[in-house]
Amino acid sequence: MKMMVEIGKRAKAAARQIAGASSSQKNALLEAIAASLEAASQEILQANREDLLVAEAAGLTPALLDRLALNPTRLRGVIADLRKVIDLPDPVGEIFDQTVLPNGLRVHKQRVPLGVLGVIYEARPNVTVDVAGLALKTGNAAILRGGSETIHSNRALVKAIRAGLLSSGLPEDAILFVDDPDRLRVYELLQLHQYVDMLIPRGGAALHAYCRENSRIPVITGGIGICHLFVDYSADLQAAVEVIYNAKVQRPSVCNALDTLLVHHQIARRFLPELVQRLGAAGVSFRADQAARDHLRDRQGQLPPAVTPAGDEDFDTEWLSLVLGVKTVEDLEEAIAHIAEHSTGHSDGILTGDPDHARQFVRSVDSAAVYVNASTRFTDGAQLGLGAEVAISTQRLHARGPMGLRELTTYKWVVQGDYQVRE
Amino acid sequence: MKMMVEIGKRAKAAARQIAGASSSQKNALLEAIAASLEAASQEILQANREDLLVAEAAGLTPALLDRLALNPTRLRGVIADLRKVIDLPDPVGEIFDQTVLPNGLRVHKQRVPLGVLGVIYEARPNVTVDVAGLALKTGNAAILRGGSETIHSNRALVKAIRAGLLSSGLPEDAILFVDDPDRLRVYELLQLHQYVDMLIPRGGAALHAYCRENSRIPVITGGIGICHLFVDYSADLQAAVEVIYNAKVQRPSVCNALDTLLVHHQIARRFLPELVQRLGAAGVSFRADQAARDHLRDRQGQLPPAVTPAGDEDFDTEWLSLVLGVKTVEDLEEAIAHIAEHSTGHSDGILTGDPDHARQFVRSVDSAAVYVNASTRFTDGAQLGLGAEVAISTQRLHARGPMGLRELTTYKWVVQGDYQVRE
Numbered sequence: 001m002k003m004m005v006e007i008g009k010r011a012k013a014a015a016r017q018i019a020g021a022s023s024s025q026k027n028a029l030l031e032a033i034a035a036s037l038e039a040a041s042q043e044i045l046q047a048n049r050e051d052l053l054v055a056e057a058a059g060l061t062p063a064l065l066d067r068l069a070l071n072p073t074r075l076r077g078v079i080a081d082l083r084k085v086i087d088l089p090d091p092v093g094e095i096f097d098q099t100v101l102p103n104g105l106r107v108h109k110q111r112v113p114l115g116v117l118g119v120i121y122e123a124r125p126n127v128t129v130d131v132a133g134l135a136l137k138t139g140n141a142a143i144l145r146g147g148s149e150t151i152h153s154n155r156a157l158v159k160a161i162r163a164g165l166l167s168s169g170l171p172e173d174a175i176l177f178v179d180d181p182d183r184l185r186v187y188e189l190l191q192l193h194q195y196v197d198m199l200i201p202r203g204g205a206a207l208h209a210y211c212r213e214n215s216r217i218p219v220i221t222g223g224i225g226i227c228h229l230f231v232d233y234s235a236d237l238q239a240a241v242e243v244i245y246n247a248k249v250q251r252p253s254v255c256n257a258l259d260t261l262l263v264h265h266q267i268a269r270r271f272l273p274e275l276v277q278r279l280g281a282a283g284v285s286f287r288a289d290q291a292a293r294d295h296l297r298d299r300q301g302q303l304p305p306a307v308t309p310a311g312d313e314d315f316d317t318e319w320l321s322l323v324l325g326v327k328t329v330e331d332l333e334e335a336i337a338h339i340a341e342h343s344t345g346h347s348d349g350i351l352t353g354d355p356d357h358a359r360q361f362v363r364s365v366d367s368a369a370v371y372v373n374a375s376t377r378f379t380d381g382a383q384l385g386l387g388a389e390v391a392i393s394t395q396r397l398h399a400r401g402p403m404g405l406r407e408l409t410t411y412k413w414v415v416q417g418d419y420q421v422r423e
Numbered sequence: 424m425k426m427m428v429e430i431g432k433r434a435k436a437a438a439r440q441i442a443g444a445s446s447s448q449k450n451a452l453l454e455a456i457a458a459s460l461e462a463a464s465q466e467i468l469q470a471n472r473e474d475l476l477v478a479e480a481a482g483l484t485p486a487l488l489d490r491l492a493l494n495p496t497r498l499r500g501v502i503a504d505l506r507k508v509i510d511l512p513d514p515v516g517e518i519f520d521q522t523v524l525p526n527g528l529r530v531h532k533q534r535v536p537l538g539v540l541g542v543i544y545e546a547r548p549n550v551t552v553d554v555a556g557l558a559l560k561t562g563n564a565a566i567l568r569g570g571s572e573t574i575h576s577n578r579a580l581v582k583a584i585r586a587g588l589l590s591s592g593l594p595e596d597a598i599l600f601v602d603d604p605d606r607l608r609v610y611e612l613l614q615l616h617q618y619v620d621m622l623i624p625r626g627g628a629a630l631h632a633y634c635r636e637n638s639r640i641p642v643i644t645g646g647i648g649i650c651h652l653f654v655d656y657s658a659d660l661q662a663a664v665e666v667i668y669n670a671k672v673q674r675p676s677v678c679n680a681l682d683t684l685l686v687h688h689q690i691a692r693r694f695l696p697e698l699v700q701r702l703g704a705a706g707v708s709f710r711a712d713q714a715a716r717d718h719l720r721d722r723q724g725q726l727p728p729a730v731t732p733a734g735d736e737d738f739d740t741e742w743l744s745l746v747l748g749v750k751t752v753e754d755l756e757e758a759i760a761h762i763a764e765h766s767t768g769h770s771d772g773i774l775t776g777d778p779d780h781a782r783q784f785v786r787s788v789d790s791a792a793v794y795v796n797a798s799t800r801f802t803d804g805a806q807l808g809l810g811a812e813v814a815i816s817t818q819r820l821h822a823r824g825p826m827g828l829r830e831l832t833t834y835k836w837v838v839q840g841d842y843q844v845r846e
Contacts, residue, residue: 371839383845397620416785
């Protein structure tokens with residue numbers, strides 16, 4: 001605990017300094033860090049090779065090895081992404097809710113950095129640079145706790161980032177790295193509410209649950225999406241197939257990919273065979289309810305081989321793979337009720353030609369992102385115009401959906417007067 | 424736990440219904456509740472007398488008895504306050520951050536209710552009506568856990584509130600009351616993250632710490648204020664005395680009352696004797712540092728009787744009474760550094776005639792409310808123009824400082840397109 005308290009104190013002291021940096025200072029800092037990463041490229045790639053050797057010896061899957069691997073091209077990409085943050089507008093200092101009260105007090109709110117961010121993440125070493133860049137751009141300090149499998153890479157990356165801070169005359173401790181793979185450090189980090197203002201877990205459901213259970217620091221939970229699309233009878237069915245294809249197939253392993261398709265019973269017989277053909281050809285398999293299966297049988301009563309009956313838990317499963325739940329519904333109301341019961345509140349949409357149905361769906365479905373006639377895959381900070389993304393929140397406080405730079409800030413009230421007193 | 428899970432489920436189901444109510448429906452509901460409270464006045468006052476009898480028998484202090492007592496005038500005041508909420512603008516449905524993306528997607532954010540609020544509070548029965556009114560106005564459901572000493576009053580109040588919901592055709596379960604004084608119920612409430620979206624503790628530091636430690640639900644912590652005013656050499660000293668008098672004396676028992684006065688050394692000799700005389704006459708006693716005491720001695724070297732030396736912890740104490748810490752500082756920088764070290768980030772201010780010093784103070788002091796030439800007592804939802812106040816947050820996420828109706832909402836992203844897919 002002593003080590004982590006020490007890290008907390010250092011981060012908080014550095015946060016006070018970096019909070020006062022101007023936008024141009026912070027942009028110069030990001031450029032200095034980019035240059036420092038370039039200068040340290042050989043060292044970083046060598047450290048990454050050490051991680052890969054350990055990981056290979058430990059028998060990690062090729063997919064995991066690929067996630068943690070850096071090469072010159074990928075590292076250049078990481079540095080290029082950091083430079084893109086320079087061009088984003090700095091939300092810190094923004095003034096809003098300005099008013100003059102009847103007693104003459106002049107009141108406004110002013111955006112300020114959150115303070116110290118704690119970030120707990122897994123495999124990908126690019127997250128280290130990503131998070132450091134967004135934290136520093138918004139005047140925050142950050143304590144980074146990466147996965148043990150990338151400890152050499154992260155150590156080298158953080159060393160280069162801190163060198164950039166030093167060369168810019170800003171406190172190195174604005175970026176701190178928990179250089180100890182012991183899992184107890186995660187628990188200890190979660191207790192540091194005196195020093196850490198926001199906790200961002202980036203990982204699977206188990207990590208989020210662990211943080212929610214053990215943290216005394218406010219946690220941004222998210223990243224779990226059981227996503228729905230409802231095909232209304234009035235939808236453009238040809239276009240609908242392409243949206244569903246995109247939502248399911250383009251990148252099935254992510255949280256905004258489609259999990260369950262709801263189909264209006266009136267069009268099920270026309271629509272479902274075409275859908276199964278198009279998505280089936282891409283390797284999708286289907287867990288369909290009784291009515292959907294009936295619509296999918298051929299003249300001999302045979303189901304396409306990719307279609308199997310939906311089990312009890314299939315409509316409560318985030319597939320993260322080329323599986324799609326399919327259910328027919330009587331009407332819009334049943335679709336909305338199904339989503340209310342089974343959605344994780346991430347991304348849900350309607351495909352319809354009826355503006356009234358679109359309005360009712362938008363009004364009634366309370367997910368972080370609600371879509372009309374578009375793929376759920378757009379729930380992403382870059383796609384929705386934020387320029388960057390720190391996390392996707394599926395909780396309801398502070399920020400919901402994709403979080404960009406503004407969501408790394410808070411505000412203070414500024415009240416200016418002429419010696420007013422309260423009556 | 425079974426009882427609390429049941430309460431959580433009922434609240435969540437009711438929240439879905441109340442979220443869809445229009446502003447006029449919700450305003451009609453508040454009027455119906457006001458009428459229902461009026462109709463039940465005798466019953467409510469009788470229940471309150473039972474609470475008072477139990478409390479007297481238990482030997483509660485007169486101050487505590489006064490806090491929990493209702494009488495016809497106070498109850499009328501509570502109902503009048505509820506009716507005032509009707510006139511406030513409804514933040515739900517507000518549309519912001521509207522944009523059209525290059526691919527043609529039309530994106531906006533829309534304010535929606537948070538869902539289910541959990542509120543844990545003590546003695547005052549008016550909080551029951553207060554919180555219910557603000558929750559319902561913003562389309563939220565609420566689970567109320569009042570103190571055991573007001574259980575009869577709260578039971579009667581909640582009965583009347585639920586009758587108002589029923590007569591308005593809205594779900595009674597939008598307001599639920601934990602009708603069991605066992606403290607275990609508080610712990611259980613804190614575990615209901617599947618059903619409760621935000622937890623608001625209203626009470627002392629111990630309650631806030633308990634919630635932060637045990638809650639799996641996001642908690643709004645706050646209400647603890649070690650508040651500072653710094654008197655710069657350029658301040659209007661006569662006006663400054665009145666502001667300090669107001670900040671310390673007007674209502675010393677609340678979180679936005681002044682705790683520590685910092686005085687520029689150049690004016691200490693002129694200013695401090697006058698201050699001690701004016702505030703001393705109101706019963707204030709002073710914990711002064713060495714230099715301040717030196718400035719306060721008379722020709723015989725005697726200190727005024729109200730002045731004693733400041734001890735080690737006096738500058739880290741929220742007094743909540745007629746005690747004031749006094750410290751001289753060399754300059755603005757020392758004042759800012761003292762505040763950074765000792766403030767709880769609630770309300771801190773500068774009294775100055777120098778606009779540059781005012782700017783530097785506002786830039787450098789990162790408290791929920793930062794003041795220039797005004798009393799810290801203005802940190803209050805009604806005083807700062809919010810029309811109502813749910814809590815004062817001293818944490819940094821979601822909301823900071825006084826929280827009004829808007830802070831009981833979140834938003835969803837609405838994305839509308841013409842069958843766009845992600846590239």
